[in-house]
Amino acid sequence: MQDDRLFPYGHARDVDWREALFRAVEMAGPRVRGGTLGFLYVTDSFESDLPDILSAVREQTGVPHWTGCVGSGICATAQEYLDEPALAFMVTDFPETEFHLFAGMDAYRTGKSWPTGPGRPPYFAIVHGDSQTPDLPDLVRDFAGQMGSGFITGGICSSRTDGAQLADEVVHGGLSGVTFSENIAVATRLTQGCSPIGPTHHINEARNNVISRLDDRPALDVFNDETGDILSRDLQRAAGFIFVAMPVKNDDCGDYMVRTLVGIDIERKLLAIGEYAEAGQSLMFCKRDSGTAREDLERMLSDISRLAGGRRIRGGLYFNCVWRGQNLFGPDSAELRMIRAGLGDFPLVGFFANAEISHDKIYGYTGVL
Known part of the structure; x- marks a missing residue:
């Protein structure tokens, strides 16, 4: 029987990352201990602390594998954190044979080089990128071409400092993230601003x-x-x-x-x-048009709901342009509240990006769910 339980997740703001992490782990609850892969996003107020945060979240949750990055703002279910110290994470329980973390030059590998073995290339990927990487659009296109679906999604780090990424350790430059096999059910769409x-x-x-x-x-x-x-x-x-x-x-x-x-x-x-x-x-x-952006967000949510086909959404990731959020939809996390209203109260984490990645291209002023 397929597990349809919601993924454990937590988020919190605090000037002390230790306190923020403690509250986020407490929110996630005891089921977090059974996870295999976590997604962690922190605002750039915590960027210098990221190695310590990674070590602590791994110890406190028991989750061995982590990916994520730093953003000027981060997302959680119906909650934006902008220009303040905050963190958010979500923990999945995918079998370790069904995903693979990568960073840097790993993104240049051909499909047959992945640990899944010859004849079984990765199907889909979540990626985080560095805007200072030369030929980044070409790298995104080439990497997407290595996926069995031809599809990757993610975002470009928006930190005002180094733009650190996570792939089981803190990394910089190029692309990093996680690839998945065809056995992991994914639905993704993009909305224009x-x-x-x-x-x-x-x-x-x-x-x-x-x-x-x-x-x-x-x-x-x-x-x-x-x-x-x-x-x-x-x-x-x-x-x-x-x-x-x-x-x-x-x-x-x-x-x-x-x-x-x-x-x-x-x-x-x-x-x-x-x-x-x-x-x-x-x-x-x-x-830029707030009214049209709202209409297109509703269209995207309808598409995601249709793709889900009645199956429960266990968790989601949102890669959102820094110019969206309160700049386009208004205060009080209005955009993220629209997502909850349209798809239900499911675990969601993500970050506000300098640019967004969908399929094999880099976009701007969009949201990728």
């Missing part, structure tokens, strides 16, 4: 991240038509409100990756974006 404000445009001329022509017109003229001339002259205002969306190729669901607008050259009518661009690509202009 920005919505398109106009049609898709064709890039005619671009160099690096600077776009000169769209739809056979100066790029800034096209931008002005959709956003208005006043907004285009106020870069600071536009940068916090208007973004660029790059449609995902060969995606039937209309998926797109949001990138920041980083510069406008009024005289030469150029646009600079936070992504390399080249002729032949497409883009849309989009805006």
Whole structure:
């Protein structure tokens, strides 16, 4: 008979990590002692203490394997912790033959190199990444290609210091996390925080991240038509409100990756974006929109519920953009409360990320559940 008990989890805030951990372990209860794999997230107030926290949580729970990372904020069920010392963990009881922790250069291995053996590559992975890693988008794409599902999810550390990660020890750089076999049931979806404000445009001329022509017109003229001339002259205002969306190729669901607008050259009518661009690509202009974000979050929750097919959700991980949460949904952990209202009161932990990983791509301004 399949075990459908909720995974033990705990979370707490305190200036002393020892007190926070004590309360979190107490919240998790005695069943935590039967776990095999834990997910641990701490705010960057505790980053320098992470080696000691890892040692203590392993000793106090008896759980041998841990993955996770540091974030400027962390998530728990219906609770955000932002800019304050806090930690959250969840403990699973998966058989140790069904998962494998990795870090650094391990992420470059081919599927046949994994301990699961030849002919049984990992099926899915939860990953944490370092934004300073060269060619990180290529690494994410290549690593996802090693999964039997072609799918990984996770986030890029958002710490204001080193951005430490966990993979049975404290590590830095590259990707780290845990791969799973096909025997671990997973449902995942992504929700957008920005919505398109106009049609898709064709890039005619671009160099690096600077776009000169769209739809056979100066790029800034096209931008002005959709956003208005006043907004285009106020870069600071536009940068916090208007973004660029790059449609995902060969995606039937209309998926797109949001990138920041980083510069406008009024005289030469150029646009600079936070992504390399080249002729032949497409883009849309989009805006941050709380109402649309709420609607899309509800859509994602409905999709997850449908994928669960009536099975109990034992636990969840949420990788959320630092610009979402209270910045987009309002105070009092409104976004995480929506998740609980939509899917029920299940254990949830995660962190606020600099960027989010879903399938084989790095996104921005999204939430990945």
